[in-house]
Amino acid sequence: xxxxxxxxxxxxxxxxxxxxxxxxxxxxxxxxxxxxxxxxxxxxxxxxxxxxxxxxxxxxxxxxxxxxxxxxxxxxxxxxxxxxxxxxxxxxxxxxxxxxxxxxxxxxxxxxxxxxxxxxxxxxxxxxxxxxxxxxxxxxxxxxxxxxxxxxxxxxxxxxxxxxxxxxxxxxxxxxxxxxxxxxxxxxxxxxxxxxxxxxxxxxxxxxxxxxxxxxxxxxxxxxxxxxxxxxxxxxxxxxxxxxxxxxxxxxxxxxxxxxxxxxxxxxxxxxxxxxxxxxxx
Amino acid sequence: xxxxxxxxxxxxxxxxxxxxxxxxxxxxxxxxxxxxxxxxxxxxxxxxxxxxxxxxxxxxxxxxxxxxxxxxxxxxxxxxxxxxxxxxxxxxxxxxxxxxxxxxxxxxxxxxxxxxxxxxxxxxxxxxxxxxxxxxxxxxxxxxxxxxxxxxxxxxxxxxxxxxxxxxxxxxxxxxxxxxxxxxxxxxxxxxxxxxxxxxxxxxxxxxxxxxxxxxxxxxxxxxxxxxxxxxxxxxxxxxxxxxxxxxxxxxxxxxxxxxxxxxxxxx
Numbered sequence: 001x002x003x004x005x006x007x008x009x010x011x012x013x014x015x016x017x018x019x020x021x022x023x024x025x026x027x028x029x030x031x032x033x034x035x036x037x038x039x040x041x042x043x044x045x046x047x048x049x050x051x052x053x054x055x056x057x058x059x060x061x062x063x064x065x066x067x068x069x070x071x072x073x074x075x076x077x078x079x080x081x082x083x084x085x086x087x088x089x090x091x092x093x094x095x096x097x098x099x100x101x102x103x104x105x106x107x108x109x110x111x112x113x114x115x116x117x118x119x120x121x122x123x124x125x126x127x128x129x130x131x132x133x134x135x136x137x138x139x140x141x142x143x144x145x146x147x148x149x150x151x152x153x154x155x156x157x158x159x160x161x162x163x164x165x166x167x168x169x170x171x172x173x174x175x176x177x178x179x180x181x182x183x184x185x186x187x188x189x190x191x192x193x194x195x196x197x198x199x200x201x202x203x204x205x206x207x208x209x210x211x212x213x214x215x216x217x218x219x220x221x222x223x224x225x226x227x228x229x230x231x232x233x234x235x236x237x238x239x240x241x242x243x244x245x246x247x248x249x250x251x252x253x254x255x256x257x258x259x260x261x262x263x264x265x266x267x268x269x270x271x272x273x274x275x276x277x278x279x280x281x282x
Numbered sequence: 283x284x285x286x287x288x289x290x291x292x293x294x295x296x297x298x299x300x301x302x303x304x305x306x307x308x309x310x311x312x313x314x315x316x317x318x319x320x321x322x323x324x325x326x327x328x329x330x331x332x333x334x335x336x337x338x339x340x341x342x343x344x345x346x347x348x349x350x351x352x353x354x355x356x357x358x359x360x361x362x363x364x365x366x367x368x369x370x371x372x373x374x375x376x377x378x379x380x381x382x383x384x385x386x387x388x389x390x391x392x393x394x395x396x397x398x399x400x401x402x403x404x405x406x407x408x409x410x411x412x413x414x415x416x417x418x419x420x421x422x423x424x425x426x427x428x429x430x431x432x433x434x435x436x437x438x439x440x441x442x443x444x445x446x447x448x449x450x451x452x453x454x455x456x457x458x459x460x461x462x463x464x465x466x467x468x469x470x471x472x473x474x475x476x477x478x479x480x481x482x483x484x485x486x487x488x489x490x491x492x493x494x495x496x497x498x499x500x501x502x503x504x505x506x507x508x509x510x511x512x513x514x515x516x517x518x519x520x521x522x523x524x525x526x527x528x529x530x531x532x533x534x535x536x537x538x539x540x541x542x543x544x545x546x547x548x549x550x
Contacts, residue, residue, distance in 0.1 A: 002487075004487050006452070007452060007453070007489055023296065023300065023301055024301065025296070025301070027296075047486070047487060049483075049487055051408050051409075053408075054404045054405070054407075054475065055404060055407050055408065055411075055475055055476065055477070055479040055480035055483055056473045056474065056475040056479050057449055057473065057474050057475075057479040057482050057483055057494065058449070058468070058470065058471075058472065058473040058474065059449060059467050059468050059469060059470040059471075059472075060470055061470055061471075063470075067467075068448075068449070068450055068455060068467040069452070069455075070449055070450065070451055070452065070482070070486055072483050072486060072487075073483070090473070091475065092296065092300050093300075094404075094405045095299055095300065095305055095307070095308075095405070096305045096306050096307030096308060097307055098302075098303045098305070099303055172304070176303070200304075203303070204301075204302045204303050204304055205301060205302075205303070206301060206303065208303060209303045267470055267471075268470045268471040269471075270471060
């Protein structure tokens, strides 16, 4: 993976926190990072060029009047006021290459001096095997490498729920660890798709590969997760974006939005669900 | 009416295998694409002032039928795609990716044309675009001609109404306005994927002037005329034979089907 600095831009080495999405149901992680980029007024500083990322291009996603600034599949933004780097991924990873992609992006994070990585992802509500306590509204879950069991004091104080389904000794979690750790002595076999069980759902997801890859590189990593279904996932994106801002100490009043520090909806979201219906049929 | 239970999910959503770390990668790994040049000892990299890459049916028609002065100088080979059905002389029905030079007495390879007549998968696009831009060929400026993909377009596309738009690299935007193509920008919220996206991305990463021009409908006489006019404006000395001939081939009802060269496998 190559990091290409945009012409005329410089990287701020004070930005030690990296926020990025994991591909997940409803594209929630990607929407959340989109929202954070738009609201913090983060500046694009470069691009990540990876051979395993499928190609896509588009027009500027943020400006009120799209001005033809080209958008690429994986872009790096910096919010200097919040010392945060945001990596926005717009397209999927080639089939079967998620582990290699995770390794590449972990290499980038480590070599560019990041200390803390926050991965935003959603989980499929239909895979849930216990009842969610919705009495206090939608819940954000987390997985951290601060402690061996995935627990983190700061996340607990913020009211996030620990992902209880994380089992570092589970077959698939151990396989991911062994793949990314250079000196791993265990040679575990690649789990076959038809052998996967329900418990293997969580480590099968892209966020798990990213978590394991960053952990192996010695970086602090926190995954923020929420359950959802396919549909209008904008509320889920807000939930994760707000959780990420709380975790990093950001508050909306520190944002750079036009309305004096509020969430700024990306311009490209106006057409997210396609064109309005053809009214001439009525 | 399509069955909502069994129809494929829209492109903004994922298939289960897209979200599975344990989906196996393709085995065995495919050999890399490569370019074979007519000149066995070419001076590489070639450095044309302009590289024009045709992917859309209208642009391929123009390249083949209306540019008599081009010279075949090479071909890009994608190993997993068979040559069966291809003719000895380049033909619009071939599954090929030929590279042509437009003759210019001052500079033999100042303008290169690439005629992409084979299906390049998104997974292979990265390798193909590296070959065409930045590896064996290092152009000063790139124009890519493709069609709008309705699956990725978030507005309304009418089969009776032609639409053209562009995306540019940053260095193209900074160039003199008179040298840039006078087209509306592709609307925000819609995306372009595949080889044309990979080519334009490569231009942006390499800080090369690049423009991707997309048009709609895919088979339409007005689009063919537009592409002909566009090429004439980009390369004023271009010898384009009358673009108006045989345009009835490009009506949406009776025209040349995009997948004609894919179907030809059945008959070789």
